[in-house]
Amino acid sequence: MRPLRSAGYAGVFAVAGSIGGCAPAPLVQGVGLSSYDAMVPADGVLTKSRLAVNKEQVLAARTVRIVPTSFPSHIAPKLTGQQRALVANSVNRGLCVSLSDRFEVVPPDEPADLTVQAHVTQATETDEVAAGLSAATSIGMNFVDLGVPVPTPRLPIGMGNLSMEAAATDPSGQQQASMLWARGANAFFSSPRASKASDAYELADAFGEDFGALLVKGESPFGHGGIDLPSAQKINSAMGLPPKHVACERYGRYPGLAGMVGGQLGLPPEWTDKGAGPAAPAAPATPAEPAAVAAVP
Template structure:
């Protein structure tokens, strides 16, 4: 039976490979940034982006504060308000943890060298039925007797995407860094979860990390040729432990093991992520 099962699985991989593996992600400019001038393309393998950064000024900054990410109600209208809040909070938490690598993150009512604000400019909802079938297939394959473990590709139908914009300004309101960013869910690397908000939620954290990198390094997160290992504080935060700065607690902690298990089972992120603390937003 093993050769037959392996052959069948190889066929599934071939079918998935012949289809589009990524959700299309338009790079959508909003109206929330103080300036869109001097932004240049800086695309990654999976990500479209345009960036601008005053490297000297950004690297000289030592403190940063984060204003709550906005998610306009006319974008992805099928999402509920709690789902919008969860996605926006995922951006803020990703930013806070990533920025903690070099900056001291202070509360929004405290003075800071840089002020960060971000906004969702476009998003599409995840197809819950397709995600559910993908999750069930992935779980089922874990019980198939195979010689080697092979990841199960997600059904490339109804995958969500996310477009963001963000900037960092100094206390005088002068823009020192900005980014337009867009990415779609990927059939091989995005977790299928039974929630309309699941892909936007996962991509929101990725954006937070990318914009955080722009400010921590003063350069595009997509131009680095080396491999950046995560810092100890990032690893601790990902495990659901306390963040480096107490200010980041306002965004709640990462779900840790519960989030990993929930992702493997296809559970909605609303079930595993408690979101922001009430006083945070």
């Protein structure tokens, strides 16, 4: 349900960021992009980012295909294979829905004006015990009648983070847009769920939306002020309805109401999200890939 939450939370994110409660998240450069030289800082309120974009070429593109996100096994090794696949799929689905605002999304095996692939470069697991206690506390506060809504921040310990990189290339293989991205879970608005993968799962969708917005607009999705209202197709997708383009079905549908209720109850996302659709391949396993070692200052 993140596409619906983004607009509503935009105004209060600044307050939350100013008073802390966010897990630190380093920008970590991997080995998946052809070039990192032209990237410039473009931070959001809660997000660290470096990006580059050739606006004219990106805005001229009309079709896009998504190569499945890679999540190397040496990153966040305590996650299970199911959890790792769920996080990678959350990136793919977030990308597909966000890109659908302007592009026609085609299957990965079809030609397109732009080819997008993302890579997880760093992640930390969520502390399941702390998240479970936070969820239980939040549920308990719902039964306390104080006459006014009572926000219940989660315990600011054991929160996960996620670092990503992605590029969009043209048919000749030239990189037309790229992004390094990092964000940590937030004590005020990240759902505490009893799963090691819960924060990475939620942040993965946030990254997909941000990189998709970079390509839709041809410019940084951060620092413009105001509120970007979600499109009708994003709202429908967030509710678990069919996506705008059939190609997005390979990444499964958002869990909709079940996901929202599950988040409120602190249930693991593995319980509420069915994951990739039957046509989607599993996230590539790359145990031999060198570790992402370059932390960008």
